[in-house]
Amino acid sequence: MANRCTRIPSILFPKEGTDLSKWAVIACDQYTSQPDYWEETDRTVGDAPSTLRLTLPEVYLEDADVADRTATIHRTMQDYMQNGTLRTLPAGVVLTERWSGGNCPRRGVVLAVDLEAYEYTAGSASLIRPTEKTVVERIPPRLKVRQGACIELPHIMILIDDPDRRIIEPLFDKTASFSKLYDTDLMQNGGHITGWFIPQGAETDAIEAGLEALCDRGAFNRKYGCTDAQALLPYAVGDGNHSMATAKAYWEEVKQGLTAEEQADHPARYVLVEVVNIHDESLIIEPIHRILFGVQTENLLTELTAFYQSQGCRAYVAEQVPADDSAHCYPFRSADRTGVLVVENPKWSIPVATMQTGLDAYLESHPSVKIDYIHGEDVIRDLTAKPGNLGFILPDIAKNDLFRGVVFDGVLPRKTFSMGEAHEKRYYMEAKAIVK
Template identity: 70%
Template sequence: MDKRCTRVPHIIMPKKGTDLSKWAVIACDQYTSEPEYWQETERVVGTAPSTLRLTLPEVYLEEADVSARISTIHQTMQQYVADGTLYTLPAGFVLTERQSGGAHPRRGLVLAMDLEDYEYKAGSQSLIRPTEKTVEERIPPRLAVRRGASLELPHIMILIDDPERTVIEPLFDKKDSFETLYDTDLMQNGGHITGWFIPEGDETEAIQQHLEALCDRDAFNKKYGCTDAHALLPYAVGDGNHSVATAKAYWDEVKQELSEAERADHPARFVLVEVVNIHDESLIIEPIHRLLFNVDVDDLLDASVAYFAKHGCSAELAAAGTGKADEHTQVFPFISDKRCGDLIVKNAPYSLPLASLQAFLDDYYASHADAKIDYIHGTDVIEARGTQPGNMGFFLPDIAKNDLFRGVIFDGVLPRKTFSMGEAHEKRYYLEAKAIVK
């Protein structure tokens, strides 16, 4: 790889003595249907300095006073800098360890990434890519918050596929040699997080070299069974993709007014992220099943066989439990009040089963306006509701961690709601900030 995607940022933190349990607030795109969560957060924070004052919970995006809220956010950012609530660290990374109730902590590395190496459009060949489809309609309201802001706060998780654990994990063997930057409980069932500061120098240079090694072309081709025709994918956006897309849209606006020299190091060009190894034991990747409403089961199943035949595959319907998946065969168990069984597809159009199924469902729904779909995490819900008259459920297979990157490499950006990664309370809390203006 002849280009370095990462940068060593100047991270901004609240001054010593700040109550970090009130400062740190969960990502703004969580609990969007639960205003009571955010009301309780308001109560907990009170008048204390908090990232709640620097972000806009998306539960309020449709409120009449959203413009006033955004203006207040921008003013508070400036106030926190001016009155010393915030201070800027020397250049460096932050090593993080988050306990959120599971058997294993989540371990990550906070650094900056170059938005010139990110693209979310279909067919993107960029080094940083989303794992799932970006809904462009979600960008403008977020862009309204970023315009006029002097700071950004990250809840973006960037995944690396590092099965040998060469980048992040070895740093914990020497964490005691790093300064503890924060060590705090997180409000509202968020668990506990610790961060260690790694100043710019030999250590950060070594980290970046290890990241670049993940893109060795020969090793990449061998890992995924691909050729030089496939674009390298060292970094996949696992969470917060619409935040990255918004940062990209903002940078595309800002850079129009800059010279080439000014573009090279402008702070808006780089976005603050947490890099996490997809093989981290804390990351549980679960499939999201499909629950269908207002469908004629026989018609839909017949349409599925016809669809896959039209696209160069062979598909058949078989008794439940008889389908056996392998590298050439994808199996989709289904359930309804009329019949249950397996939809078996051979030589499917996509390497990830969910992408194959969703491609068919998108095609079917385009000509069946009354049909509806919901995305369900648990099999018990599919079993309970999929057997109700007019309903139907498809069970999706587990997703191997290696297959997530492989799916993006071979199939492109995955369909929305392909997988889930952690419960709402496990999502990233805002702690660090970075300037996005000179």
């Protein structure tokens, strides 16, 4: 039981007859530069019960009335609990299937995980860790929304690395034996979602046992080619890490006034998440390319090559990608040159870590140079036609490499990968109490 991070929650869900197409609203950290999206959402919801009234879209996070908005959210949470808008289900989990326009649905399990098993600081060896660096400055304004809240509606997605699809996928062969909790379209191009309720019992025991098996040290070492020196990583936060970090910060506040016995069972210790297998076919992991503005091509290539040499690598510029599969290779283009930056014997386990570490060093010594993170090689081609711009094409990312990168290198560099478009992000549906 030492490595069990999960808990079967008592989920809060709207009462029968609620219009779930108005209840479910996309994660608050989406469309942060598009107030029109949220204004349209507000018009769609109208006076209907909705998670829009229980969360603060981050487009409004720096508005002058944010304190009033937050107070209204807290009052609405209390109202929904007291007037029966929200009901408490028996202990159990929700099996979800979300269609959002692709060829296959995203499948997951909604349950709770222990914030005592999560740490976001650099060098953490916790069983639940972020995939990318946590920006701690983003936590305080979000913490103000959580302080004073009686419930949570997190949009966190936890990834597991289950290539044999043993834990989540077999449950979809049994949906006829589960009760359907919801089956609804999602507003604003969100697609369609179905959820089945699985009460606590033999099925949930099997889910938790399967997740706990991801902590088997021997199997873990074989999977990643590592030793006991590398910390176990059964769970990686793939989406909503700042929501999870805020929940952690809140729990650290709450626990200060509790006895050990009270801490063990306090609802704020556990956060609601959707667990998804990284090998789920709906998850398209796309590389994010790099472009620099205001650079001299030869100077950049010379300094990057020297940096990697100083790190014990062999680095050089080639005309095409070499045959060496172990090298990290980055096709580049500028207005006056194309080629490939090659780094042999890299000290970082995945190519994006090698590239970003070198670029960070270069940017630190060239403060006038700017960087951006680009989806699509066609955009790189267009932007690098202008003198002074240079773009690096990052290679495709193997799903196994995401976990491997965190295991060996720590949290991955910022903008390592993209996982889905904005409209595919999680919609708020289930809730959980965080006060007794």
